[in-house]
Amino acid sequence: MISRIIPRVQKYIFFAMVVACVAMAAYLIRLRNRAQDRLQAQSTRAPTEIAETAASAPKTVTLYVPNDLDDSLTAVEWSIPMPADRNAQARVLLESLMEAYRAPDSTHPMNVTTGIDDVYFLPAPQGKRQSGDKGELAVIDLSGALVAAQPSGIEPETLTLLSMMETLHANLPAVTEVHFLVDGQPRETLAGHADLMRTYLAAEGESQGGGGR
Amino acid sequence: MRWIEVAGALGMTAVAAGLQQSPPAPQLPQAPGMPSVPAPAPPVVQPPRFVVVVDAAHGGDDTGARLSGGVLEKTITLGLAARLRSTLHARGIEVVTTRQADLNLPPVSRAETANEARGAACLVIHATATGSGVHLFTSSLTPTANARFLAWQTAQSAYVTQSLKLESEIDSALAHAAIPVTLGRASVEPMDSLTCPEVAVEVAPLVGGHVTTAKPVTDAGYQAAVANAVAAALEQWRSDWKQ
Ligand SMILES: [Zn+2]
Numbered sequence: 001m002i003s004r005i006i007p008r009v010q011k012y013i014f015f016a017m018v019v020a021c022v023a024m025a026a027y028l029i030r031l032r033n034r035a036q037d038r039l040q041a042q043s044t045r046a047p048t049e050i051a052e053t054a055a056s057a058p059k060t061v062t063l064y065v066p067n068d069l070d071d072s073l074t075a076v077e078w079s080i081p082m083p084a085d086r087n088a089q090a091r092v093l094l095e096s097l098m099e100a101y102r103a104p105d106s107t108h109p110m111n112v113t114t115g116i117d118d119v120y121f122l123p124a125p126q127g128k129r130q131s132g133d134k135g136e137l138a139v140i141d142l143s144g145a146l147v148a149a150q151p152s153g154i155e156p157e158t159l160t161l162l163s164m165m166e167t168l169h170a171n172l173p174a175v176t177e178v179h180f181l182v183d184g185q186p187r188e189t190l191a192g193h194a195d196l197m198r199t200y201l202a203a204e205g206e207s208q209g210g211g212g213r
Numbered sequence: 214m215r216w217i218e219v220a221g222a223l224g225m226t227a228v229a230a231g232l233q234q235s236p237p238a239p240q241l242p243q244a245p246g247m248p249s250v251p252a253p254a255p256p257v258v259q260p261p262r263f264v265v266v267v268d269a270a271h272g273g274d275d276t277g278a279r280l281s282g283g284v285l286e287k288t289i290t291l292g293l294a295a296r297l298r299s300t301l302h303a304r305g306i307e308v309v310t311t312r313q314a315d316l317n318l319p320p321v322s323r324a325e326t327a328n329e330a331r332g333a334a335c336l337v338i339h340a341t342a343t344g345s346g347v348h349l350f351t352s353s354l355t356p357t358a359n360a361r362f363l364a365w366q367t368a369q370s371a372y373v374t375q376s377l378k379l380e381s382e383i384d385s386a387l388a389h390a391a392i393p394v395t396l397g398r399a400s401v402e403p404m405d406s407l408t409c410p411e412v413a414v415e416v417a418p419l420v421g422g423h424v425t426t427a428k429p430v431t432d433a434g435y436q437a438a439v440a441n442a443v444a445a446a447l448e449q450w451r452s453d454w455k456q
Contacts, residue, residue, distance in 0.1 A: 004392070071397050151343045152341065153341025153344070153415060189402075
C-alpha cells in the first residue's frame with residue numbers, strides 16, 4: 001500500500017541517504033577512535049618526552065608576550081630545548097608563555113605554574129595555508145588552574161588567548177585554527193568575557209591585535 | 214539557525230515619505246479683503262530617530278570581575294550606565310538601557326532589547342582591574358555587506374565598518390580628555406548579535422604616570438570624565454551617523 005503511495009525515486013533517495021548516514025557515522029567513530037589512540041599514546045609517552053626535552057639541543061622560538069598596559073603583544077625570542085614530537089613542542093611553547101606570565105616583571109601577570117593540560121592537532125575544518133596545504137586545528141586544553149589565575153576582563157582574557165594563538169602559529173605555521181577546552185570540557189568563557197565556544201583563526205592576532213596610542 | 218530581519222523600518226518610512234508626492238494645494242476662493250493664506254508646506258522627510266543603547270554588562274549571579282576594594286564589576290557597570298544615561302539625556306540624546314537593576318539578563322535578551330531599539334549606537338559597558346584607562350573593543354567578525362536577513366550569531370558583521378568609525382570617535386573624545394585608550398577586537402557576548410554600530414567600553418583604573426594621576430575605577434571624578442567624553446563622542450556621532 002505504502003510502496004504504491006511513495007514513488008520509487010523517493011524510495012531510492014531515502015535508502016541512499018540511510019546508507020550515507022551509516023557511512024558517515026562509521027567514519028566519525030573511526031576518526032574519534034584515532035584521536036583517542038593518539039591522545040593515549042601521547043599521555044603514556046609524555047614523561048619520556050619531558051626527559052628527552054632536557055637532553056635535546058636548545059632552539060630559538062618566538063613567544064608573543066602580552067602587555068596589559070597598552071593591549072599589545074610583543075614578539076620575544078627565547079632559546080629553549082624543544083622535543084621532537086609536535087604535541088610536546090606545542091606544550092613546551094605554551095608552558096614557556098606561562099613562565100613569561102608569572103615572571104616578577106611580567107607585563108601580563110598571572111600566577112600559574114601548569115596552565116596547559118594538553119595540546120592535540122586535528123585537520124582544520126576550513127583553514128588552508130597560503131601554500132594551499134590543508135591547515136591544522138590545534139585543540140588547547142587549558143588547566144583549571146589557568147582559568148582560576150586569569151584576571152577577569154575583555155582585555156586581559158583576549159590577550160591571553162591571542163598570545164597563545166600567535167605563539168603556536170609563529171612556531172608551528174601549519175596551525176591555522178585554534179579551539180580551547182578547559183580540563184577537557186567545553187567552557188563558555190575564559191573568565192567571564194572571552195568566548196571559548198568558537199574556533200579562532202590562529203593568525204587572528206595579526207589583524208585584530210589591539211594597541212594603545 | 215536564528216535570523217534577524219533588518220528591514221530598516223525607519224529608513225523605509227523615510228524613503229517612502231521622500232517618494233510621496235504632495236497633493237497640490239487646494240485653490241480656495243479668496244474672499245475680498247482677506248489676507249492670503251500660505252500654501253501648506255510640503256511634507257518634511259523625518260530624519261531617523263537617534264537612539265543610543267547602553268548595556269551595563271553582567272548582573273545578578275554573573276558578578277563580572279572583582280575590582281579594587283572588593284567592588285563587583287556588575288555594580289560598577291550599572292553605575293557607569295546610569296551616569297552615561299543622564300549625561301546623554303542632558304545633551305538631548307534618547308537612551309535605551311538593557312537593565313537598570315541588579316538582575317540576571319542573558320546575552321540574548323540584551324541583544325533583543327538593543328536590536329528592537331534600532332540604536333544609532335550601542336555601548337556595552339564593562340570594567341576591569343587590569344590595564345590602564347579605557348579599553349575600546351569592536352567585534353572580531355569580518356565585515357560583510359548589509360543584507361535583509363542576518364544570522365543571529367554573526368549579525369554584527371554587517372555593522373563592523375560603522376562600529377570601527379564609532380570607536381574612532383570615542384577614541385578621539387577620550388584622548389581629548391587625556392584618558393589613555395587602547396583599541397582592540399574581541400569575541401564577547403552579546404556583541405556579535407547586535408544590529409547597530411557598537412563598541413564595548415571597558416573602564417580600567419588609571420595607572421599613575423607623567424601625564425596621569427592614579428585613580429581607581431570607583432573614583433567618581435574619573436567615571437564622570439569617561440561619561441562626559443563618551444557623551445561628547447556620541448553628540449559628534451549624531452551628525453556623522455547615517456542609517
Ligand atoms: Zn565585564
